[in-house]
Amino acid sequence: MxxxxxxxxxxxxxxxxxxxxxxxxxxxxxFNILRAVVxxxxxxxxxxxLKGDEDEYKKAIKxxxxxxxxxxxxxxDVIRDEKKCVHCGLCVGVCPAGAFExxxxxxxxxxxxxxxxxxxxxxxxxxxxxxTIKF
Amino acid sequence: MAKTVAQINEKIKKxxxxxxxxxxxxxxxxxxxxxxxxxxxxxVTTATFGPMCSSGAYLNxxxxxxxxxxxxxxxxxxxxxxxxxxxxxxxxxxxxALPEEDPKNKVFPGEFKYGGGHVIEDLVKGKDVKLKATTYxxxxxxxxxxxxxxxxxxxxxxxxxxxxNLYQNYNVAVNLSDRTLYTYMGTLMSNLGNANxxxxxxxxxLLNDPFYKTIGIGTRILLGGGIGYxxxxxxxxxxxxxxxxxxxxxxxxxxxxxxxxxKEMSPKWIKGVSFQGYGTSLALxxxxxxxxxxxxxxxxxxxxxxxxxTNIVDYSKAYPQGATESLGRVSYAELKSGKxxxxxxxxxxxxxxxxxxxxxxxxxxxxxxxxxxxLLSEAVAFFPGSDSGYKFKPLxxxxxxxxx
Numbered sequence: 001m002x003x004x005x006x007x008x009x010x011x012x013x014x015x016x017x018x019x020x021x022x023x024x025x026x027x028x029x030x031f032n033i034l035r036a037v038v039x040x041x042x043x044x045x046x047x048x049x050l051k052g053d054e055d056e057y058k059k060a061i062k063x064x065x066x067x068x069x070x071x072x073x074x075x076x077d078v079i080r081d082e083k084k085c086v087h088c089g090l091c092v093g094v095c096p097a098g099a100f101e102x103x104x105x106x107x108x109x110x111x112x113x114x115x116x117x118x119x120x121x122x123x124x125x126x127x128x129x130x131x132t133i134k135f
Numbered sequence: 136m137a138k139t140v141a142q143i144n145e146k147i148k149k150x151x152x153x154x155x156x157x158x159x160x161x162x163x164x165x166x167x168x169x170x171x172x173x174x175x176x177x178x179v180t181t182a183t184f185g186p187m188c189s190s191g192a193y194l195n196x197x198x199x200x201x202x203x204x205x206x207x208x209x210x211x212x213x214x215x216x217x218x219x220x221x222x223x224x225x226x227x228x229x230x231x232a233l234p235e236e237d238p239k240n241k242v243f244p245g246e247f248k249y250g251g252g253h254v255i256e257d258l259v260k261g262k263d264v265k266l267k268a269t270t271y272x273x274x275x276x277x278x279x280x281x282x283x284x285x286x287x288x289x290x291x292x293x294x295x296x297x298x299x300n301l302y303q304n305y306n307v308a309v310n311l312s313d314r315t316l317y318t319y320m321g322t323l324m325s326n327l328g329n330a331n332x333x334x335x336x337x338x339x340x341l342l343n344d345p346f347y348k349t350i351g352i353g354t355r356i357l358l359g360g361g362i363g364y365x366x367x368x369x370x371x372x373x374x375x376x377x378x379x380x381x382x383x384x385x386x387x388x389x390x391x392x393x394x395x396x397x398k399e400m401s402p403k404w405i406k407g408v409s410f411q412g413y414g415t416s417l418a419l420x421x422x423x424x425x426x427x428x429x430x431x432x433x434x435x436x437x438x439x440x441x442x443x444x445t446n447i448v449d450y451s452k453a454y455p456q457g458a459t460e461s462l463g464r465v466s467y468a469e470l471k472s473g474k475x476x477x478x479x480x481x482x483x484x485x486x487x488x489x490x491x492x493x494x495x496x497x498x499x500x501x502x503x504x505x506x507x508x509x510l511l512s513e514a515v516a517f518f519p520g521s522d523s524g525y526k527f528k529p530l531x532x533x534x535x536x537x538x539x
Contacts, residue, residue: 093329
């Protein structure tokens with residue numbers, strides 16, 4: 001089954017439209033919402049995982065774009081500033097998705113962006129402010 | 136045959152000294168034995184990189200015209216409160232100081248975006264820092280107000296002093312409660328969600344010299360990337376704790392006070408940090424050379440993570456209440472594997488001290504010594520030892536009768 005983690009940015013005019021419902025009904029996609037900030041009258045955003053047929057997924061993305069929803073892949077939105085990271089490891093224990101791993105040889109912290117669910121736990125836990133979440 | 140520091144320095148000057156990191160020394164002693172290692176190796180470099188909350192920078196700003204006496208008044212740097220209770224233009228900025236308007240933990244957990252540690256980092260980076268002071272006037276110091284930028288290159292002295300550093304071993308912090316805790320040991324997830332430790336283990340300076348036989352007052356070190364010295368034994372020095380057969384303390388023990396010229400430090404090795412829900416601090420990199428004077432010292436410097444043990448402490452109850460109960464003992468080898476078992480539960484572990492940065496500092500110090508850019512100094516006096524009776528005491532509070 002095809003699966004992608006994406007971030008949707010909704011213009012304020014769309015927040016009261018049932019966009020996610022359409023993804024399931026018209027394109028038969030399974031969705032798992034990872035994070036959402038949606039308020040009436042404001043620009044909204046939602047990080048979610050979509051699963052289903054690849055062709056249907058592509059059609060769904062076209063539908064979203066045609067509806068003026070801005071679509072980004074999730075990994076672009078959580079960034080580690082390599083200049084600030086000192087590889088201490090305080091992000092490792094707080095990450096619910098296991099996106100950080102200690103390299104057993106170099107003792108450096110590897111960030112697996114593909115595992116990240118953009119919850120933001122590491123952003124607050126990093127004393128060096130190396131992690132940012134761009135929503 | 137025993138060596139002296141002077142003999143080792145002669146070898147360094149001739150480019151003949153054999154210098155290895157404490158990590159490399161483990162294998163050398165394992166292969167050749169401590170006696171042969173003592174013959175072969177002259178210096179072992181140790182290091183650590185982590186937050187040191189007791190850090191402060193003492194600055195002498197120079198005099199304004201007309202002169203002002205900051206002592207006794209109120210002074211801030213970039214809005215952060217500094218201590219001005221000294222002479223006219225001497226101030227001290229502490230790592231955990233905050234701006235008055237910082238919301239602190241009113242909205243919990245507080246973010247603590249900018250504090251004393253960050254001011255010190257900005258100074259080291261060569262950034263202009265805003266000085267604001269109000270005070271009272273005197274005949275000799277008539278000005279009552281100053282509002283200006285200062286820059287580290289223009290002020291007279293900038294001295295980093297850190298009265299407690301190089302902690303010889305430290306607790307592993309866990310959380311037995313059902314809510315997330317925000318501590319100086321990082322974010323601790325509820326119900327044993329994670330375990331945080333804070334020591335470079337086998338690279339940590341005082342774990343490689345467990346009885347303080349070479350590291351003492353006057354030892355030249357790398358501090359924040361520049362030259363520093365050990366000024367005294369550190370505050371809360373507690374050398375009398377239980378030790379393993381090899382002499383390694385099983386709980387937090389010795390500490391060292393360090394001093395150095397802030398002007399010579401590098402922003403790579405001195406960084407302001409923000410601990411969510413706790414406050415700000417200053418992360419510092421330190422490298423300490425150990426002269427391998429004899430077989431005994433060679434043996435100590437070969438200590439490995441599997442021989443260093445520490446206690447697991449609950450930060451929801453035991454630590455804040457000052458209780459000493461331990462939830463068990465683990466080695467740094469277990470901690471560094473990424474998982475430990477506590478009461479039958481597998482818990483993921485993480486370091487606060489950066490081991491990879493410690494390796495980098497130990498290697499940098501090794502290279503400096505090999506190139507002849509860093510000579511060893513002999514300690515002029517030693518720390519109170521493990522049998523000195525010197526102890527870390529709690530504060531016994533007493534009721535003040537008739538007082539507030």
